Amino acid sequence: MTRSRRVVVMVSGGGAISPFTTPTSGCATGLSAGSTDTGMREALLGAGVPVYTSPANIGRLPVTNDPDINGFDGQPEQLPAELTVNAAGSIDVAGQHLAAFLRFLADREGVVEVDLLGHSMGGLFSRAAIRELRAEGHPLRVRSLTTLGTPWLGSFIAEVAGGYADLSLAADDPGTETIINEFKVLLADVSQGAGWEVTTQYLAAPGGWNDRQGSALEGIPVTMVGGEWFQVANGDAHAWPHDGLVSLSSALATGIDPQVVQPRATHVFNDVHSIFFADQFGLPWNQALTWNPAVVQVVLDAIEAA
Numbered sequence: 025m026t027r028s029r030r031v032v033v034m035v036s037g038g039g040a041i042s043p044f045t046t047p048t049s050g051c052a053t054g055l056s057a058g059s060t061d062t063g064m065r066e067a068l069l070g071a072g073v074p075v076y077t078s079p080a081n082i083g084r085l086p087v088t089n090d091p092d093i094n095g096f097d098g099q100p101e102q103l104p105a106e107l108t109v110n111a112a113g114s115i116d117v118a119g120q121h122l123a124a125f126l127r128f129l130a131d132r133e134g135v136v137e138v139d140l141l142g143h144s145m146g147g148l149f150s151r152a153a154i155r156e157l158r159a160e161g162h163p164l165r166v167r168s169l170t171t172l173g174t175p176w177l178g179s180f181i182a183e184v185a186g187g188y189a190d191l192s193l194a195a196d197d198p199g200t201e202t203i204i205n206e207f208k209v210l211l212a213d214v215s216q217g218a219g220w221e222v223t224t225q226y227l228a229a230p231g232g233w234n235d236r237q238g239s240a241l242e243g244i245p246v247t248m249v250g251g252e253w254f255q256v257a258n259g260d261a262h263a264w265p266h267d268g269l270v271s272l273s274s275a276l277a278t279g280i281d282p283q284v285v286q287p288r289a290t291h292v293f294n295d296v297h298s299i300f301f302a303d304q305f306g307l308p309w310n311q312a313l314t315w316n317p318a319v320v321q322v323v324l325d326a327i328e329a330a
Contacts (some may be wrong), residue, residue: 030075030137030167032327034128035122036060036216037144037174039210040080040111041090043099046075046103046133052098059142059299060093063315066324076133077126080109080146087220094299103128108258109149109319112214116222118135119152120143122160122253126153130164137165139327144269145222155240168330170247170323172313173297175270176277176285178224178236180263181207184217195256199305203268220270224274226237234284246288247326249274251295251313255306267313268301291322 028047034057036042042058043051048071050056057065061077068075078188079087079099086105089097093096109118109126129135149167166217177181183199185190185207194200211219220226227233259265265272273279276290295313296302303310309315 029076030139031076031135032063032068032139032141033126033131034065034075035078035109035140035142035146035150036077036080036111037142037149038222039082039145039214040090041082041087041095041143041144042077042080043087043090043096044079044101044103045074045075045077048101049100051100052097053088053218055094056096058090058096058102059092060314062143063299063309063312064320067317067320068323071320072323073327076129076143077104078109078122080111082112084113086106109284111145112218113165115145115148115218116152119156122136122149122153125155126157126164127162130162133193135164136165137300139168139330141170141172141323142174143172144174145218147171147176148222148227151237151240154244155237158240168247168326169241170326171250171275172249172319173251173267173275174308175222175227175246175271175274176248176280177228177274178226179222179270180224180266181220181269181275182211182219183224183326186212186223188223188225189235195255195259195261195264197256200254200266201314213254226279234280237284239283241285245326245330246285247291247322248276249291249293249294249313249319249322251297253294253296253307267295268297270297271320289326291319293319295319
């Protein structure tokens, strides 16, 4: 493997199955880094940026493969469960495992500095890992954090599906109501804590998770990217516009305490959350946040600025 002192680490989100890949090796079959990371990974590698993708699975298990139509097989190396994010579980536990993965990169790969790129809940997992590393005084330096469709203030889809908010937030939009019903099934099938934790009540209430993060992001430049493909006239700003899972106000952390994150840059695209939603609503993959070339350029600019 090529050893790079400064790298990008991509972190996928809730419910994801993602492989471990390196700057020189991807998966042998299917999408080279899974459905979330492949488009962004290949674009960044094409721009000369060394990229690792962190492994994630549903449950506290090592990653073998993803049999989904947009899945993968034959990853370069299977890492143990303790280096693998449980994408259906607690944010803080996911952060502990991501921090362990980052230590692994520092110890085995010689990585000294990382730019973290988190999609969806991967942005929250990244924040938890940063807190872990800083609390222990680990020498690995996090240069920047870029979040794509991250629910900084929660996901209203999860709130409605979990019974924490009223269906009226969907504004009678058929597509949004379909997503909520699908999310209810997902919560019943795979959630091991993440469903409750990706709510405004858990993340953004006084004394909630955001407040408990304290100044973990102090000195780290943060870039936030949100999607607004789903729109209705006069929709509640808590929910509208949104990318299929996360409202624009949440993705851009609107109104968050500046002690939690400061400074930051924000960008908005007419995108959906992932290629899953692109397929569902008949859109090209380049209108998904991690596959849009314009979003790639934002990420490159954020890395360069750091």
